[in-house]
Amino acid sequence: MTRDTAASSGQCVLKSGFIAAVVSFFALGMLPVSSLRSAAADDSLERRASWDLYDAAAMSQMLRKSLDEFGVAPDDMDHVSEQFLAALEQNDADPLDAYVQSVRPVLSAVSNLISVADQGIIQAAALIDPNQPGYADIEALPKSMRASLRTWLGRQLVRQRLYDEALPVIAEVEAAESIDPAATLFYRGACYHALLMKKEALTDLRRLLENEDKCPVRFSRTAKMMVADIKPLKEDSLDEISRLMTDVTRRLDLGRASDDVQDQEQKIIDKLTKLIEKIEEQQQQQQQQQQAGGGGQGSPKNGKSSPMQDSQIGGASGNGDVDRKNLEDRDGWGNLPPAERQQALQQISRDLPTHYREAIEAYFRKLATDNK
Structure with missing residues (x-):
């Protein structure tokens, strides 16, 4: 050079x-407050929500259904459900954290994933790779359980700015199948936003805001800012x-x-x-x-040039x-x-x-x- x-x-x-x-x-x-106003004015947000927020009873029912589909014994199913509800109602635990920790004792695939994640979150993400041995065990889980587990892992990765690893984990999750649809849409939308995937980011973030009143405030406010931020992006x-x-x-x-x-x-x-x-x-x-x-816009006047905008x-x-x-x-x-x-x-x-x-x-x- x-x-x-x-x-x-x-x-x-x-x-x-x-x-x-x-x-x-x-x-x-x-992001500036004006970004919030800009996103709030987006007409596309004013439509019927395609998802709903589940309460503790509904999440517990989804958990029991998945355990039943997997063939877990009734006594174990009752114990897991009780532990899950206690974590939510008595300890005010995060639903996704409570879900995976409650299921861990009875499902080896979930237990293995959490153990690997404790050692290294990137190694845990690799288990979602179809070429990895542990992939079949995770895919054998009921659909709702897979969606919730992938959302939990994807969230952990996004929080550490590991967007490239998070995307394969969470990309194909159907939000309504997860016990926490808002978390699925928010963290996947954040992942798309960080990777400059404009169309995909707007799709998930706008879908999240369809049900803004039921979203955690931290989700809805940040989602609005991300929409306002990436919407004007041009190639x-x-x-x-x-x-x-x-x-x-x-x-x-x-x-x-x-x-x-x-x-x-x-x-x-x-x-x-x-x-x-x-x-x-x-x-x-x-x-x-x-x-x-013979001179035009931007030409010097009286020997002085106009300042740069x-x-x-x-x-x-x-x-x-x-x-x-x-x-x-x-x-x-x-x-x-x-x-x-x-x-x-x-x-x-x-x-x-x-x-x-x-x-x-x-x-x-x-x-x-x-x-x-």
Whole structure:
């Protein structure tokens, strides 16, 4: 990579790093109140609910039915049901946690899954793989029990930001079959949202909000924010690129350096190249219009140029040619030589508020450290 090209590529990475730092607030649930109003105004939410929330008695009945289908002895079935209801009504336990812990003593497949999950949640997710020996035992469980068990495991994975592992676990679960349909829709919707699967995320989150009054408040509020956040997402936009940067950061935080991460990195560079070329083409068209018309919008007045708008992307002075990355060596990915890095940073600083400088530098340093 040439010195000029590396500097141009460094500018792209720095800008995306800054945006990724801003977008990371969304991952923490720090969305503006206006997002709530926007989502609440969505007409598609006003329809008859396709699911309902089960009370303790209904969940207990679903549990007993599954145990009966599996052939559990009546005495054991009574004991499990009593333990489940006691956990819900006396200990105010989470329904999914109470469900799996109550069933564990009488079903070896459930007991094995929980034991593996206690040792490593990723290893537990692998048991849902059809190629794994334990898969047949889990699939042999009644449908409602499988749905509830998969929802429990998927929730554990999503809570640890293991979205790639969570999706195969929870993707095919029918929410109404789970003892906690709201949890199924919420955590699967959160998984789709994190992986930028817009259509699937909106489907689950809107379905969750069909029955908003019966949802836990933390589900409904966060679901509205996620809907408002992902609904305007457009392919090849700077917004999408920044989210891809956030996803790469998440994967690196988890210690991932797989081909999937490298593919994501290359996708970001390709999209940035495409975006830069588009911006340069627009600039050339504006210059041609100004030359043909003797000046136009954006031309200097009294020797002074108008200030840049916040929504514009500045500093796109490179030629748009970005070398295809050697992802095996990972040179240049946030790892420019100090002089070139400082030069790129100074160029970007002219177009961004100065108080973002530290965030940009921190992101730059993190990528450089992670890729060594």
